[in-house]
Amino acid sequence: MGVMTAAHRRRFARLAATAGLLVTVVALLLVPAGPASAHAVLSSSSPAASTVVPAAPAEVVLTFSETVRKVPDRIRVIAPDGSRADQGEPTFAGSVVNIPVDTGRGNGTYLVTYRVISADSHPVSGAFTYSVGAPSEPPVDSGDDGRANPVVGTAVKVAKFVGYAGLLLVIGPALVLALLWPRRLSRRGPARLAWTGLGLVALATVATVLLQVPYTNGGGLFDVTGEGLSLVLGSAFGAAHLVRLGLLAAVALLLRPLLAGPVGRTDLVILGVLAVGALVTWPLSGHPAASPAPAVSVLVDTVHLGGMAVWLGGLVMLAVFLLRRADERELGAILPIWSRWAALAVSALLLAGTVQALIEVATPAALVNTAYGRLVLAKIGLFVLVIAVAAYSRHLVRTRVAASRPAPVRRAIWAELTITAIVLGVSATLVQTTPARSVATDVAAADSGYFNTTATSSLYSMQIEVSPARRGNNSVHLYAYTLDNQPLPVVEWQVTVALPAAGIEAIQVPLLPLTDNHATGEISLPAAGDWELRVTARTTEIDQATVTATVPVR
CATH class of the missing domain: 1.20.120 (Four Helix Bundle (Hemerythrin (Met), subunit A))
Structure with a gap:
């Protein structure tokens, strides 16, 4: 076998690198696509948190703001006596989790604890209670504190x-x-x-x-x-x-x-x-792949990351090597080119960071009312400071001071690197923090209204939930049960809402079945008042019944 020349080694490296890229592209294409989501939060539950229901439900339903994945043995329902009331494995269907529950555990307060994984890889945990018949001393989940x-x-x-x-x-x-x-x-x-x-x-x-x-x-x-x-x-x-x-x-x-x-x-x-x-x-x-606009978020975050690496990596090379080793003639040629690179990288950072912040923060109030928003503000403040130092360095380059006397620009560059090291630390914390837009939908953090009732017909018992029960957009959740409190499959749903006192005729609510006995829909209620909600559920080809509920909307 002959000795491999430098040209052969270079050709082999190219082929191997190209093969690696092709394998990577294929792997990306084979990764199963999932619905876009980010840092999911619990948006509703059935039974609702802190409510009292007349009879023990056959299942507890958790509805998250986004799609979630299972963490083994991290969803539990604890009965009033401290024993496990959940039976078998919970089922996951997108953002909805159904937990089978033993209905024979008696009256009192039940504790539901959960830990799931959102699409951006972050764990989401929490707990709430509901009571059957009447409240009692809440039980304790000794198996997991959720933290x-x-x-x-x-x-x-x-x-x-x-x-x-x-x-x-x-x-x-x-x-x-x-x-x-x-x-x-x-x-x-x-x-x-x-x-x-x-x-x-x-x-x-x-x-x-x-x-x-x-x-x-x-x-x-x-x-x-x-x-x-x-x-x-x-x-x-x-x-x-x-x-x-x-x-x-x-x-x-x-x-x-x-x-x-x-x-x-x-x-x-x-x-x-x-x-x-x-x-x-x-x-x-991370967060970008699960944002409301994943393609845009992934693109701007890649630009943001690349701009950071080019700018700071170049600063390190200048501070550690070039300003110490290069002569005045070489620095006179290098520094103006680097200055243009740095300006381009910083512009990309500013543009990409602004777009990403608008997506993740969502509202001006969230900048000061959420941990994510406050970290963004801290990052902006540090960035403004480092831009000021960079402007001073650029001034030195334009006036040719850096080439003849590199010490001032070296000190400015080390100042830039020191501040940006702090920025990197803030960024490392930021990517592990719940985005402000997700915090805004968290039922544990939001101060919203809530309507929950159970209406009974000769065929079924229908649990009706409307949130936030206020003017504007509302979510409707419907759960059908048999008269002995078992989940009842529904063949067809029909729901209308009306406000006769204001002359508003029946409005059809479009529904999406999530499971056999659970459907959800979105409706805009334009006025406050006592809205009449009518639910017709067909359970077989010939059996159907209608129930009504009065929903007070504020």
């Missing part, structure tokens, strides 16, 4: 920070070595920095996947089980991180010749495509 382990939560944020830091440490050296590095200078130092950055990204990716297991289950730092890891790797979150690892391996093959010396345009193009593919895996495993 995330604080050590695990902190470790996840640290892993996110390390990943961001590694990203800028690999992109900065690669970009500067490819386009700005003087030929006379050694590449050894930047190459070590780039390999360190690539290693940090890979380490953070693996750590994030492993930490997702206890983060999901609510366990301790080392509570990583085979079943839990399998569930994580089988999710969109796990797929995005596996794709990232594959792309990092492909990047490493092309990065080696670049760090050793100048490479051709083809290698740079392939390397750029691989880098963009790896960047996309960050938004695909």
Whole structure:
């Protein structure tokens, strides 16, 4: 076998990197698509929280704002005597979770605890009570307190920070070595920095996947089980991180010749495509992929992340290497080009960050009323400060001070890096925080009205819920049960609402069946008053009955 030449090694690296990219694209195409959602919150329940129902329900129904996934044995119904009242496994249908309940546990207060996973990979947990017949002392769920382990939560944020830091440490050296590095200078130092950055990204990716297991289950730092890891790797979150690892391996093959010396345009193009593919895996495993406009959010978050990596990575290269090693002539050529790059990267950061904030925050009030909004404000304040320092650096470049006296610009760059390190920490916390738009729909946080009643006919018992029972848009949920309180399949639903006192005739409510005995619909109620709601449910080809309820709307 002959010795492989440098040209052969480069050709092999290109082919291997291209193959890695193709495998990644195929993997992305094979990942099952799911409905868009983000940081789901409990929007309603049946029975409703803190209500008293006349008879024990055969099931508890949880309706979340978005699609959720199961966490094994983390949904429980505790009877008044402290025993488990839930029977069998709960069923998941999009945003609706049905929990079978033993109806023979007697009267008193029941506790419902839940822990599920939203589409953006974050666990959602909570608890509420309802009472049968009359309230009693609430029971305690000794199996799970529903709270995330604080050590695990902190470790996840640290892993996110390390990943961001590694990203800028690999992109900065690669970009500067490819386009700005003087030929006379050694590449050894930047190459070590780039390999360190690539290693940090890979380490953070693996750590994030492993930490997702206890983060999901609510366990301790080392509570990583085979079943839990399998569930994580089988999710969109796990797929995005596996794709990232594959792309990092492909990047490493092309990065080696670049760090050793100048490479051709083809290698740079392939390397750029691989880098963009790896960047996309960050938004695909977080809030952006589950936003109301996922395509826009993923795009702007990728631009935001790329702009950050180019800007900060380039600053590191300037501060650590170029301002120390390059001579005045070289700096005079390099700094104006870098200044234009930095301006473009900062503009991309501002534009992408603004669009993403508008999507995730939703309302001006949420900027100050939610933790997510306050973190966004903190990030904006720090960003304004770092922009001011960057403007000073740009002034030095334009006046040619930096080339002849690099010390002032070096101090300005270190100031930029110090502030932006704090920004990265805020960003690592931000991606683990419930978006403000989701907090606004949380029934535990919202001060909204609620109507709940049970109407009985000769065929069935119908539980009727209207939320928020106020003027404007309202959600209607209907649950059909047999007269002995078992779920009753409904063949056809028909619902109308009317306000005779205001001369408003019957309005048809469009319904969407969620399960055999549960349907939901949205209706706009334009005026306050006592609305008449009529429900007709057909249970067989010939059996149907109509019930009515008066809904007070404020």
